[in-house]
Amino acid sequence: MTAFAIEIDNVVKRYAEHTAVKDLSLRxxxxxxxxxxGPNGAGKTTTIRxxxxxxxxxxxxxxxxxxxxxDGSITDRIGYLPEERGLYRKMQVRRVLRFLAELKGLTKxxxxxxxxxxxxxxxxxxxxxxxxxxxxxxLSRGMxxxxxxxxxxxxxxxxxxxxxxxxxxxPINAQALKDTIxxxxxxxxxxxxxxxxxxxxxxxxxxxxxxxxxxxxxxGSISDIKDSxxxxxxxxxxxxxxxxxxxxxxxxxxxxxxxxDSNRYFEVEMAEGxxxxxxxxxxxxxxxxxxxxxxxxxSLHQIFLEKVGARGVEMGMSGHG
Amino acid sequence: MAKLWxxxxxxxxxxxRTRWFIFATIFGPIFFGAxxxxxxxxxxxxxxxxxxxxxxxxxxxKTGIGQRVAEAMNRGRAPGxxxxxxxxxxPSELSQAESTATKExxxxxxxxxxxxxxxxxxxxxxxxAGRNATSMGDMERxxxxxxxxxxxQRLENAGIDSSKVKNMTLIPLKLNxxxxxxxxxxxxxxxxIIFAGAIAFLLYMTIVLYGQNVLRGVLEEKTTRVAxxxxxxxxxxxxxxxxxxxVGAVGLTQQILWVITTVGMFKLRQPILHKFGVxxxxxxxxxxxxxxxxxxxxxxVLGFTFYSSLYxxxxxxxxxxxEAQQAVQPMLILLVATAIFINPILINPTSTLATxxxxxxxxxxxxxxxxxxxxxxxxxxxxxxxxxxxxxCLGAVWLAARIYRVGLLMYxxxxxxxxxxxxxxxxx
Numbered sequence: 001m002t003a004f005a006i007e008i009d010n011v012v013k014r015y016a017e018h019t020a021v022k023d024l025s026l027r028x029x030x031x032x033x034x035x036x037x038g039p040n041g042a043g044k045t046t047t048i049r050x051x052x053x054x055x056x057x058x059x060x061x062x063x064x065x066x067x068x069x070x071d072g073s074i075t076d077r078i079g080y081l082p083e084e085r086g087l088y089r090k091m092q093v094r095r096v097l098r099f100l101a102e103l104k105g106l107t108k109x110x111x112x113x114x115x116x117x118x119x120x121x122x123x124x125x126x127x128x129x130x131x132x133x134x135x136x137x138x139l140s141r142g143m144x145x146x147x148x149x150x151x152x153x154x155x156x157x158x159x160x161x162x163x164x165x166x167x168x169x170x171p172i173n174a175q176a177l178k179d180t181i182x183x184x185x186x187x188x189x190x191x192x193x194x195x196x197x198x199x200x201x202x203x204x205x206x207x208x209x210x211x212x213x214x215x216x217x218x219x220g221s222i223s224d225i226k227d228s229x230x231x232x233x234x235x236x237x238x239x240x241x242x243x244x245x246x247x248x249x250x251x252x253x254x255x256x257x258x259x260x261d262s263n264r265y266f267e268v269e270m271a272e273g274x275x276x277x278x279x280x281x282x283x284x285x286x287x288x289x290x291x292x293x294x295x296x297x298x299s300l301h302q303i304f305l306e307k308v309g310a311r312g313v314e315m316g317m318s319g320h321g
Numbered sequence: 322m323a324k325l326w327x328x329x330x331x332x333x334x335x336x337x338r339t340r341w342f343i344f345a346t347i348f349g350p351i352f353f354g355a356x357x358x359x360x361x362x363x364x365x366x367x368x369x370x371x372x373x374x375x376x377x378x379x380x381x382x383k384t385g386i387g388q389r390v391a392e393a394m395n396r397g398r399a400p401g402x403x404x405x406x407x408x409x410x411x412p413s414e415l416s417q418a419e420s421t422a423t424k425e426x427x428x429x430x431x432x433x434x435x436x437x438x439x440x441x442x443x444x445x446x447x448x449x450a451g452r453n454a455t456s457m458g459d460m461e462r463x464x465x466x467x468x469x470x471x472x473x474q475r476l477e478n479a480g481i482d483s484s485k486v487k488n489m490t491l492i493p494l495k496l497n498x499x500x501x502x503x504x505x506x507x508x509x510x511x512x513x514i515i516f517a518g519a520i521a522f523l524l525y526m527t528i529v530l531y532g533q534n535v536l537r538g539v540l541e542e543k544t545t546r547v548a549x550x551x552x553x554x555x556x557x558x559x560x561x562x563x564x565x566x567x568v569g570a571v572g573l574t575q576q577i578l579w580v581i582t583t584v585g586m587f588k589l590r591q592p593i594l595h596k597f598g599v600x601x602x603x604x605x606x607x608x609x610x611x612x613x614x615x616x617x618x619x620x621x622v623l624g625f626t627f628y629s630s631l632y633x634x635x636x637x638x639x640x641x642x643x644e645a646q647q648a649v650q651p652m653l654i655l656l657v658a659t660a661i662f663i664n665p666i667l668i669n670p671t672s673t674l675a676t677x678x679x680x681x682x683x684x685x686x687x688x689x690x691x692x693x694x695x696x697x698x699x700x701x702x703x704x705x706x707x708x709x710x711x712x713x714c715l716g717a718v719w720l721a722a723r724i725y726r727v728g729l730l731m732y733x734x735x736x737x738x739x740x741x742x743x744x745x746x747x748x749x
Contacts, residue, residue, distance in 0.1 A: 016743060052553040080553040086545030091335060102327035103554040
């Protein structure tokens with residue numbers, strides 16, 4: 001058994017007008033929850049499609065669970081939830097799930113017993129209503145998403161790939177999804193998901209890879225990434241909106257290199273050689289109420305902004321998924 | 322293979338379960354049955370309009386030919402029906418009598434009038450005027466009846482006894498056409514034509530209806546993004562094959578059910594028509610040899626695969642139903658052009674048109690079965706046709722698979738032909 005669920009080496013994918021993925025290499029450890037982060041159009045979906053062997057790279061190699069990506073035997077061990085979700089609208093839920101399971105090599109019998117337990121787990125089958133007997137288009141959007149999620153996991157895959165799984169989920173379904181991801185990890189499965197919401201990634205992922213414009217910006221475990229980005233960050237919370245005096249202090253480039261201003265909450269990156277104590281004194285001396293002052297490691301969000309930059313986001317936006 | 326089977330099964334079962342399939346499968350044969358029975362009943366009704374009772378015979382010959390015609394007309398008619406009226410006129414009053422009769426026809430008092438004069442006796446000319454003058458069948462009956470009367474008049478003039486003349490001229494001859502093929506006698510000619518036309522029409526309809534079905538299925542999978550999930554489990558080629566085979570099997574099922582029930586109705590045709598008071602000649606359904614049946618099946622499979630894979634390619638390259646309807650036009654033109662020629666070819670199955678259409682790959686799947694059903698086709702033409710359709714089929718599948726696998730994952734604007742040509746060259 002290899003230690004990596006996914007090994008991507010020097011992969012390139014070109015389309016007529018642009019290069020979607022440029023010389024990408026990354027390793028996803030077995031049993032990890034791995035985040036593929038990047039702005040829209042960074043090449044996340046293209047990368048995922050290549051991992052799934054839906055499209056083939058122009059050059060480079062991809063190995064999944066120790067096999068080449070185009071080895072037909074591994075597709076049954078992968079579960080995939082695409083970014084845009086949809087199912088056969090006129091088909092009964094149970095039949096859709098059975099079909100998806102059969103595509104992954106399950107027999108009808110195996111599928112049926114698992115479908116029941118999954119439907120119960122996601123509250124789609126209760127004492128008074130079995131949604132499994134309804135047609136897809138009779139379900140609410142949230143329920144349809146649950147059905148699709150069940151379809152992704154029904155065959156008990158070793159590698160689960162979720163493309164933007166949190167987009168469009170209400171808080172309750174988002175929570176259920178998060179719980180399931182953690183569950184999968186506990187059961188030794190590898191989960192990869194792409195997102196452009198850094199907070200989700202920071203809370204759930206063991207490791208991440210940030211890509212922009214088809215290139216890897218950085219990758220590694222969350223803690224390694226944070227360590228390598230220093231500890232010169234300060235989380236600052238104020239009792240009220242900042243006064244002009246506070247703003248002046250924060251604008252002092254000899255003290256503060258950069259600040260992410262969220263009105264009453266600030267993530268401050270100290271300037272080279274500046275002392276956080278000095279910052280605290282000067283803010284207190286303006287008369288502002290300080291609720292929180294903590295020396296922190298930078299958030300993934302900060303690292304992302306620093307590495308990709310606003311320009312990178314805009315550049316990426318013009319491309320294709 | 323198990324996955325291909327899962328796709329075929331889904332396509333098949335989900336379609337067969339729909340209301341529209343059940344409805345069409347049941348009402349199709351009833352519709353066909355109505356097409357068989359109603360014309361027969363109508364024909365009977367229209368025949369009764371030409372029972373001559375409402376026809377006036379204007380006889381300007383003074384030889385009694387008018388009366389003879391009336392008697393001939395009375396023959397073979399239900400007893401008790403009114404005889405046609407015979408008006409004897411002097412040749413000088415003929416135009417007067419004619420214009421009176423014309424007015425009466427216009428006033429719907431009589432349906433038409435017949436004029437017998439000197440030239441009629443000479444066997445040269447006969448005039449009929451009436452509302453049904455455009456009916457070829459009616460006019461032929463008028464001509465035959467008068468001819469019979471003239472003949473008996475001449476026989477009597479030649480000195481033959483009038484009772485003998487009656488027997489001699491009563492010849493209720495009915496033509497019973499029998500078709501002969503390479504294998505010998507094979508059923509009635511008319512039935513063969515109906516049969517061949519039905520086969521061609523059925524093939525055409527199934528290809529159009531179920532080709533559209535493939536297109537809509539592909540488009541649904543694309544717009545709901547189910548396609549993306551499916552092609553992460555099986556290759557796009559497998560999905561395409563499963564769809565074409567599954568939908569094709571639905572079409573075949575419907576055809577077989579239609580054929581079985583229609584044949585059943587043909588067998589019940591006589592008792593049903595009898596209830597309507599129409600007596601018909603019993604006729605045998607054309608015998609379909611195993612060889613012919615297999616050939617028909619082969620042409621259907623090839624033709625359906627050809628068109629439905631192109632439909633699938635169209636479905637994968639567009640984003641909405643409206644775009645699909647536009648993009649599908651060129652193919653529909655090929656199909657409709659073929660359908661337009663079904664009738665002319667039925668009438669003249671040995672024409673060059675028939676030969677050419679049965680060899681061109683796009684029309685061969687419909688026209689060649691028609692020719693096969695009508696009679697013998699030279700073996701080399703059959704081989705050329707089959708090879709052509711088969712190659713075209715391979716080409717269409719190859720092209721469709723390449724467009725399909727790229728198109729399925731491309732959203733946004735509809736591709737131009739140039740872009741689609743580039744898709745074909747993509748490795749994957």
